[in-house]
Each structure stands twice: as C-alpha cells, then as structure tokens.
Amino acid sequence: MGEKSLLKKEYILQKAREVFAEKGYRAVTMKDVVDACQISRGGLYLYFDSTKELFLAVLKKESEEADDTFSREIREDATAADILTLFLKEQKKELLRKKNTLTVAIYEFFFCYQVPKKENVLRQQFDTAVKVLEVLLKSGVENGEFVCASPKAMARHIMFILEGLKIASCSMGITEEMIDEELVVIMQSIAKEES
Amino acid sequence: MGEKSLLKKEYILQKAREVFAEKGYRAVTMKDVVDACQISRGGLYLYFDSTKELFLAVLKKESEEADDTFSREIREDATAADILTLFLKEQKKELLRKKNTLTVAIYEFFFCYQVPKKENVLRQQFDTAVKVLEVLLKSGVENGEFVCASPKAMARHIMFILEGLKIASCSMGITEEMIDEELVVIMQSIAKEES
Amino acid sequence: MGEKSLLKKEYILQKAREVFAEKGYRAVTMKDVVDACQISRGGLYLYFDSTKELFLAVLKKESEEADDTFSREIREDATAADILTLFLKEQKKELLRKKNTLTVAIYEFFFCYQVPKKENVLRQQFDTAVKVLEVLLKSGVENGEFVCASPKAMARHIMFILEGLKIASCSMGITEEMIDEELVVIMQSIAKEES
Amino acid sequence: MGEKSLLKKEYILQKAREVFAEKGYRAVTMKDVVDACQISRGGLYLYFDSTKELFLAVLKKESEEADDTFSREIREDATAADILTLFLKEQKKELLRKKNTLTVAIYEFFFCYQVPKKENVLRQQFDTAVKVLEVLLKSGVENGEFVCASPKAMARHIMFILEGLKIASCSMGITEEMIDEELVVIMQSIAKEES
DNA sequence: CATGAATGAGAGTTCATTCAT
DNA sequence: GATGAATGAACTCTCATTCAT
Numbered sequence: 001m002g003e004k005s006l007l008k009k010e011y012i013l014q015k016a017r018e019v020f021a022e023k024g025y026r027a028v029t030m031k032d033v034v035d036a037c038q039i040s041r042g043g044l045y046l047y048f049d050s051t052k053e054l055f056l057a058v059l060k061k062e063s064e065e066a067d068d069t070f071s072r073e074i075r076e077d078a079t080a081a082d083i084l085t086l087f088l089k090e091q092k093k094e095l096l097r098k099k100n101t102l103t104v105a106i107y108e109f110f111f112c113y114q115v116p117k118k119e120n121v122l123r124q125q126f127d128t129a130v131k132v133l134e135v136l137l138k139s140g141v142e143n144g145e146f147v148c149a150s151p152k153a154m155a156r157h158i159m160f161i162l163e164g165l166k167i168a169s170c171s172m173g174i175t176e177e178m179i180d181e182e183l184v185v186i187m188q189s190i191a192k193e194e195s
Numbered sequence: 196m197g198e199k200s201l202l203k204k205e206y207i208l209q210k211a212r213e214v215f216a217e218k219g220y221r222a223v224t225m226k227d228v229v230d231a232c233q234i235s236r237g238g239l240y241l242y243f244d245s246t247k248e249l250f251l252a253v254l255k256k257e258s259e260e261a262d263d264t265f266s267r268e269i270r271e272d273a274t275a276a277d278i279l280t281l282f283l284k285e286q287k288k289e290l291l292r293k294k295n296t297l298t299v300a301i302y303e304f305f306f307c308y309q310v311p312k313k314e315n316v317l318r319q320q321f322d323t324a325v326k327v328l329e330v331l332l333k334s335g336v337e338n339g340e341f342v343c344a345s346p347k348a349m350a351r352h353i354m355f356i357l358e359g360l361k362i363a364s365c366s367m368g369i370t371e372e373m374i375d376e377e378l379v380v381i382m383q384s385i386a387k388e389e390s
Numbered sequence: 391m392g393e394k395s396l397l398k399k400e401y402i403l404q405k406a407r408e409v410f411a412e413k414g415y416r417a418v419t420m421k422d423v424v425d426a427c428q429i430s431r432g433g434l435y436l437y438f439d440s441t442k443e444l445f446l447a448v449l450k451k452e453s454e455e456a457d458d459t460f461s462r463e464i465r466e467d468a469t470a471a472d473i474l475t476l477f478l479k480e481q482k483k484e485l486l487r488k489k490n491t492l493t494v495a496i497y498e499f500f501f502c503y504q505v506p507k508k509e510n511v512l513r514q515q516f517d518t519a520v521k522v523l524e525v526l527l528k529s530g531v532e533n534g535e536f537v538c539a540s541p542k543a544m545a546r547h548i549m550f551i552l553e554g555l556k557i558a559s560c561s562m563g564i565t566e567e568m569i570d571e572e573l574v575v576i577m578q579s580i581a582k583e584e585s
Numbered sequence: 586m587g588e589k590s591l592l593k594k595e596y597i598l599q600k601a602r603e604v605f606a607e608k609g610y611r612a613v614t615m616k617d618v619v620d621a622c623q624i625s626r627g628g629l630y631l632y633f634d635s636t637k638e639l640f641l642a643v644l645k646k647e648s649e650e651a652d653d654t655f656s657r658e659i660r661e662d663a664t665a666a667d668i669l670t671l672f673l674k675e676q677k678k679e680l681l682r683k684k685n686t687l688t689v690a691i692y693e694f695f696f697c698y699q700v701p702k703k704e705n706v707l708r709q710q711f712d713t714a715v716k717v718l719e720v721l722l723k724s725g726v727e728n729g730e731f732v733c734a735s736p737k738a739m740a741r742h743i744m745f746i747l748e749g750l751k752i753a754s755c756s757m758g759i760t761e762e763m764i765d766e767e768l769v770v771i772m773q774s775i776a777k778e779e780s
Numbered sequence: 781c782a783t784g785a786a787t788g789a790g791a792g793t794t795c796a797t798t799c800a801t
Numbered sequence: 802g803a804t805g806a807a808t809g810a811a812c813t814c815t816c817a818t819t820c821a822t
Contacts, residue, residue: 005802024306026221031795040804045797104306110366111219111299123367153376157356160377164359171305172318181348182355189384200785224812235787240814395781414696416611421816430783435818494696500756501609501689513757543766550767551742554749561695562708571738572745579774590806614791625808630793787819798808 009047012037017058021100025055025108055109059121062102080140087133088183091162095169095179103170126163130155137190146190158186204242207232211243212253216295220250220303250304254316257297275335282328283378286357290364290374298365321358325350332385341385353381399437402427407448411490415445415498445499449511452492470530477523478573481552485559485569493560516553520545527580536580548576594632597622601633602643606685610640610693640694644706647687665725672718673768676747680754680764688755711748715740722775731775743771 015036019028028051034044048054070090074083094101110122117123133155140146148154161182168174210231214223223246229239243249265285269278289296305317312318328350335341343349356377363369405426409418418441424434438444460480464473484491500512507513523545530536538544551572558564600621604613613636619629633639655675659668679686695707702708718740725731733739746767753759 002802026303027307029795030797041796042798042805043803046802050796107362107366108221108303108306111303112222117368120367126363126367153380156373157377157380160356160359160363161352162359163362164355164357167302167358167362168321168355171302172315172321173312178351182352185348185352203785225814226812236813237788237815238786241785244814416693417697419816420818431817432784432819433782436781440817497752497756498611498693498696501693502612507758510757516753516757543770546763547746547767547770550749550753551745552749553752554745554747557692557748557752558711558745561692562705562711563702568741572742575738575742593806615793616791626792627794627809628807631806635792783820783822785820785822787817789816791815792813794810794812796808796810799804799806801804801806 005047012039012044012047013054013058013061016054017062017102018100020055020058020105021102023105025051025105026112028055028105052113055105056121058102059106063121063125079145080136080143081145084133084136084140084187087136088186091165092176092179092183095165095174096176101170103166107167107170126159130159133158140190144192147192148190154190161186200242207234207239207242208249208253208256211249212257212297213295215250215253215300216297218300220246220300221307223250223300247308250300251316253297254301258316258320274340275331275338276340279328279331279335279382282331283381286360287371287374287378290360290369291371296365298361302362302365321354325354328353335385339387342387343385349385356381395437402429402434402437403444403448403451406444407452407492408490410445410448410495411492413495415441415495416502418445418495442503445495446511448492449496453511453515469535470526470533471535474523474526474530474577477526478576481555482566482569482573485555485564486566491560493556497557497560516549520549523548530580538580544580551576590632597624597629597632598639598643598646601639602647602687603685605640605643605690606687608690610636610690611697613640613690637698640690641706643687644691648706648710664730665721665728666730669718669721669725669772672721673771676750677761677764677768680750680759681761686755688751692752692755711744715744718743725775733775739775746771 012033016028016033019032019036023032030041030044030051033051033054034041037044048057070087073086078086094103106122110120115122130152134151137146137148137151137154141148141151165174165179165182168178207228211223211228214227214231218227225239225246226236228246228249229236232239243252265282268281268285273281289298301317305315310317325347329346332341332343332346332349336343336346360369360374360377363373402423406418406423409422409426413422420431420434420441423441423444424431427434438447460477463476468476484493496512500510505512520542524541527536527538527541527544531538531541555564555569555572558568597618601613601618604617604621608617615629615636616626618636618639619626622629633642655672658671658675663671679688691707695705700707715737719736722731722733722736722739726733726736750759750764750767753763
C-alpha cells in the first residue's frame with residue numbers, strides 16, 4: 001500500500017469516526033461511511049470490509065492518540081496527586097463532552113459482540129487504567145501523599161465509579177455537580193486523614 | 196381485547212423478552228419476535244406495532260415484577276441494614292446472571308433514542324433507586340445503624356458504583372470477587388466506625 | 391334476509407358511499423369500510439364480498455335516488471325549455487359540489503375494469519341521458535321552443551360538454567363562470583334565432 | 586450519472602410507460618415495473634423512488650415528444666384553418682387509439698392527488714392548449730378564416746368537448762362517427778356563415 | 781347472524797456486496 | 802487502484818380473507 005493509500009485510509013478513518021460518534025455503532029452502514037467520505041462504494045471496500053473492521057481501526061487510532069496526549073501533559077516533577085488530579089480532570093472533560101464522543105458507539109460495539117478476552121479493547125483499556133492507577137496510588141502511599149490499604153482494589157473502585165458516571169452521562173445525562181461530588185469522594189477516600 | 200388476547204399479549208411479551216435478552220435491542224426485528232412466538236407476521240402487528248413498542252412493554256412488565264419481588268422479600272421487622280443488604284444481594288445476583296438479562300438491551304435502547312427526560316425509564320429508575328436508598332440511609336442514620344454525612348450524595352454514589360459494575364459486567368465481564376470487593380467498600384463507607 | 395338485515399345493508403351502503411366519496415374507488419379497502427361502519431370484519435363479508443360489489447351497490451342506490459329526485463322536481467305544466475333548464479341547473483349544482491361526490495370514484499371504477507357494455511352503468515347512464523335529452527329536444531322543436539337539425543346529435547353534444555366539464559372540475563378545478571359560459575353556449579345553439 | 590445510465594433510464598421510462606398504459610396509475614407497483622424491465626428490485630430504485638416519480642417522468646417525456654411531433658408537422662405556409670384541422674386530426678387519432686394510451690393513467694393520477702395548481706400538469710396542458718387555440722382562432726378571425734365573438738371562450742369550449750370525448754372514449758368507448766360529429770360541430774361553429 | 785383474532789401473500793424499501801469497466 | 806451500477810436478500814407493514822366461537 002503506497003503512501004497515497006495510507007493517506008486515504010487515514011481520511012476514511014477520520015470520517016468514519018465522525019459517523020460513529022454521531023450514530024453509534026450498529027446504526028452505521030457502509031453506505032453512511034461512503035456518503036460521509038464522498039467516495040465510491042467499491043472504493044471503501046478496498047480498505048475495509050465491514051463496519052466492524054472500520055470501528056476497530058477507529059478505536060485503535062483513538063487509543064494511540066489518547067495515550068500520546070496524556071503522556072505529553074504530565075510534567076517532569078509531577079507528584080502522584082498531581083497526576084491523579086490531571087487524570088480525573090481529563091475524565092471529567094470527557095464526561096461533559098456532548099458531541100464527538102465515541103462512548104456510546106464503544107459500549108454498543110462491546111454489547112454486540114461477546115468479544116474474546118484478548119481482543120476486548122474495552123477490557124484491555126480498563127485493565128491498563130487500573131494498573132496505572134494502582135502504580136500511582138502505590139507511589140502516592142509511599143510518598144505519604146495517600147492512604148490506601150489495597151491500591152489495586154482502590155484503583156478498580158475508582159474505575160467502576162468512572163464507568164458508572166460514563167454510562168449515566170450518555171444514557172440519561174448527568175450534571176457537573178454530580179461529577180464533582182464523585183471526584184471529591186474519590187479524593188477524600190485516599191486523602192491522608194487529618195486529626 | 197378479550198381475556199384470551201391478554202394471555203397472548205403476555206405470551207408475546209415473554210418471548211420478546213427472551214429475544215431482547217439474547218440479541219440486545221437494535222438487532223431485534225419484528226421477524227425475530229414472530230419466529231420466536233411461532234405466530235404469523237400480521238399476528239404480531241395486532242398487538243405491537245414496532246420493536247420499540249414491544250421493548251417498552253417488556254420493560255414495563257419487568258419493572259412491575261421487580262417491584263413486586265422486592266416488596267415481598269422485605270420482612271416486617273427488617274432494619275435499614277437488613278434492607279440495604281437485601282438490595283445489594285439482589286443487585287449482585289443480577290450482576291452475575293449471564294443469560295436472560297435485559298441490561299444490554301436497555302442500555303442500547305437508551306443510547307438509540309435521546310429519550311426526553313420524562314419518558315426516560317432508565318433515568319426514572321435510577322432516580323427512584325436513589326430516593327429509596329436515601330430514605331433507607333437516613334433512617335439507618337437515625338437508628339444509629341449507619342454513619343453518613345449526606346445520605347443523598349451517598350445514595351447517588353452507591354448507584355454510580357452499581358452502574359459501573361453493571362456496565363463492566365456486560366461489556367467485559369467481572370468476577371464475583373470484584374463485586375464483593377465493591378459491596379464491602381460500600382458497606383464500610385457507611386458503617387459506624389468502631390474505635 | 392330479514393328486515394333487520396336489510397336495514398344493516400342500507401347502513402353499510404350509506405357509510406361506504408361516504409368512504410368512496412372521500413377516497414375514490416381504488417384506494418378504498420374493506421378495512422376502510424369496516425372502520426367507517428364500526429362493524430366487524432367478518433360482519434361486512436356477510437353482506438358484501440369485495441369493494442367492487444359494494445361500489446356497484448352504492449351506484450345502483452345512487453342512480454335510483456337521483457331518478458326519483460329529478461322526476462319529483464318536474465312540474466306538470468313544465469315546457470321543454472323549463473325541463474332542460476332544470477336539468478342543466480342540476481348538473482351545475484353537481485359540478486360545483488366539492489365534497490360528497492362520487493364522480494371521481496365512478497371514473498376510477500370504470501377506468502379499472504373494462505366493463506362489458508351491458509354492465510357498464512356509466513355508459514347506460516350516458517345513453518339514457520342522451521335519449522331523454524333527445525326526446526326533450528324533439529318535443530321542444532315541435533313546440534317551436536328550440537331549433538335543432540339533429541336532436542340526437544345535439545343531445546350527445548350536450549352530454550360531451552357536460553362530461554368535459556365534469557372531468558375538468560374534478561381533475562383540475564373549474565370556476566362557476568366557466569360552467570355558465572358553457573351552459574349559455576348550449577342554450578344559444580338551440581335557441582330560436584331571432585332576426 | 587453516465588451516458589449508459591441515461592440510456593437505462595430511458596429504457597425504464599419506456600417500459601414503465603407500457604405498464605401505465607396497460608394498468609393505469611394506481612394499480613401499478615414498483616414490482617410491475619421491475620418485472621417489465623427485467624431488472625432487479627434495487628436496480629429500479631437507483632433511478633426512481635416511487636411510482637409517482639416514475640409517472641411524472643413518463644408524463645414529462647411524453648409531453649416533450651408530443652410538442653416535437655406537433656411542431657414538426659406544421660408546414661411553413663399553413664393557414665389557421667390548416668393548423669386547427671391538423672390539431673383536431675391529432676386529437677382524433679389519439680381518441681381512437683385503444684392500446685398504449687396514458688389517458689386513463691393520467692386521469693387516475695390527478696384524481697389521486699389533489700395536486701397544487703402549479704404542479705398540476707393536467708391543468709397546465711389544458712391551459713396551454715386553450716392559449717394556443719385562442720391565438721389560432723384570433724389569427725383566423727383576423728384573416729377572415731373564422732367567425733368567433735370570443736376566441737378565449739371558444740378555445741375553452743373546444744377543449745371541454747375534447748375532454749368529454751376523451752373521458753367517454755376511455756370509460757365507455759365511443760365510435761369514430763361520434764368523434765366526427767363533434768369535430769364537425771366545432772368547425773361549423775367557427776366557420777364563416779355563408780349567406 | 782356476528783365477531784375479531786389469525787393468517788399469509790405481497791408491496792415498499794434499504795443495503796452489503798460484487799464486478800465489469 | 803477506483804468507480805458506481807447492479808443484484809438480491811432481508812425487513813417492515815398492510816390487508817383480503819377465513820374460521821372458530
């Protein structure tokens with residue numbers, strides 16, 4: 001595949017992302033993507049054979065870009081608390097975003113297919129996030145920044161709360177206050193108790 | 196509509212429930228339901244005009260039955276802690292159910308339609324659960340069973356965790372241990388601190 | 391068929407007439423008639439087996455009633471010119487009626503079926519009208535009321551003009567002035583020339 | 586749409602015309618056209634979305650072709666009487682055609698839809714014909730070929746007679762003699778009276 | 781007589797997918 | 802590589818018609 005083709009593939013992915021963000025996963029047809037890209041039906045099939053393939057490619061690209069962004073924002077001398085705060089701030093931003101979110105599509109996708117563990121990007125991302133949080137909490141505990149009996153369990157706990165907020169936000173809507181309330185609870189539950 | 200028709204309607208709803216539990220919401224066609232019920236195409240349309248109508252009817256029935264079940268299981272002399280424990284036990288049972296769960300379909304449905312607030316059963320159920328939990332927590336606090344600064348915020352907090360577990364359970368699977376861990380955290384956070 | 395049944399049949403015909411007047415011929419389904427009559431599907435089939443049968447029955451009733459009305463309005467001492475004027479006045483009234491007209495349905499019906507000559511009510515009515523007009527013109531000529539070389543041809547001529555007006559009125563609409571213009575032309579063409 | 590597609594569109598229109606001529610308007614289904622064209626269901630939808638769209642396209646083509654034919658047949662040195670005679674001859678030919686006539690379908694179509702004035706092709710054609718006849722009659726009067734007090738009213742009168750003949754011909758059938766009789770009446774009514 | 785639930789044929793419509801150009 | 806016309810399977814929905822009650 002030449003360079004030109006790669007560019008076109010990128011172009012298709014970008015347009016497809018918009019379509020998935022707007023219509024979710026299942027409702028998207030190859031025709032929708034063809035229309036959004038203004039290319040020919042056959043043309044799309046040269047690059048992707050199904051909406052599933054397209055969606056997985058979009059996800060992969062998305063996840064790579066997200067990692068980049070997050071890494072870039074962490075300063076050299078950041079403390080564990082700084083990083084956790086940054087992480088939660090990013091999550092809040094995402095939760096409040098109305099448009100251009102793949103959240104719905106992602107859930108729909110993983111509802112559709114009982115994806116095997118290894119291919120389950122959703123689970124992988126969850127597990128990765130848990131691991132990162134765990135390391136963060138541990139290092140925070142060592143520094144004396146946090147208090148936390150089981151960093152692993154707490155990491156998972158935080159992620160469940162965030163998942164709960166995420167799903168609530170896109171299926172029934174939540175207010176900024178509700179998010180803040182939860183983030184405060186999280187921070188308090190690991191804060192060093194002052195006596 | 197005579198008594199016989201009502202029975203048939205019930206029958207269709209029960210079969211439709213199975214179909215939704217198996218295939219989610221969007222993937223279900225009227226034909227799927229027709230096939231599951233072993234009735235004629237037109238026959239189904241006598242009772243329901245669309246999968247949407249069917250699904251809402253299934254939901255309504257489901258919710259009524261759940262209310263009945265829960266009410267029946269509460270003993271006369273139950274304490275707030277008893278009731279909360281029962282509630283969490285029910286939630287755990289539901290979380291561990293693999294088959295026959297409408298969870299996926301429900302989320303899919305509410306992703307599809309940006310349902311107006313008033314008609315949003317999902318939100319209504321969430322809000323109702325929050326209110327019930329709030330009352331429960333308050334009465335527990337008054338009895339000296341629980342300690343909790345803001346029962347309302349805590350009620351919402353519990354529901355977000357449960358939502359997080361629910362979504363995790365059906366999109367990527369969770370273990371019983373993970374559930375128990377969360378339930379323990381919940382119980383601890385409102386337990387009277389022993390000194 | 392008992393007296394009660396006859397009444398019901400009449401009732402159905404009356405309701406069916408309304409439906410045909412509103413929707414034309416082809417668009418009418420047995421279901422439409424059932425709904426209009428508020429009777430059961432099976433109930434309708436006891437009396438009529440198809441919309442065609444229904445429509446022919448409506449037509450028959452209509453034509454009988456029209457004959458009655460016309461006969462009743464002719465006074466004993468009416469001259470040929472009086473009767474012709476009355477006839478044209480009736481036609482004009484019918485042409486201007488917007489609602490409750492079977493005209494469209496009738497044309498539609500006879501477009502649908504290449505009805506054999508004997509059963510062609512439309513043709514029979516046309517021929518009957520021509521004959522009546524012919525007799526009228528002849529008697530008018532004999533009285534010296536009209537001047538007309540071939541009463542038969544003139545009768546047919548008048549009917550063609552009326553048909554033209556009728557079709558124009560229901561397919562594209564006509565004004566009262568246009569009708570009057572034509573009626574004047576008709577009356578002039580048979581009027582005794584005054585020198 | 587390439588040149589090949591245009592050819593196919595033409596092909597579909599031609600076949601659709603045959604179907605409409607045979608079955609009228611309402612009775613025609615997309616399937617009928619598909620069968621007549623020997624193409625696939627989806628194939629037809631690439632070109633036309635409904636029988637209505639198809640019919641309007643057929644009408645448009647028909648009317649363009651009719652205009653061409655008529656223009657081509659008028660000789661340079663034709664008198665008003667020549668042209669009128671040619672026009673009436675064309676009308677007679679059309680009236681006598683048994684097969685392949687869209688007349689029924691056209692009426693049916695305009696019965697179905699209470700088409701708004703501007704889109705009402707039937708009315709437009711009628712009005713256009715009236716205008717052309719009016720000009721023709723005026724010029725004939727100026728030349729001394731015709732005698733006619735109000736060319737406009739006479740033009741309309743002629744069109745009503747032709748409409749009457751048309752509708753009679755397709756709903757109940759008419760003979761060539763009946764047509765000739767009417768055409769003679771028309772020509773006589775504008776002929777210069779010979780004293 | 782009368783009901784209305786039930787059937788199934790058939791119309792409309794949309795798309796994934798293929799393939800000649 | 803790229804196009805877009807073409808196919809046909811699948812789905813939604815409506816009714817004429819039947820039949821047990």
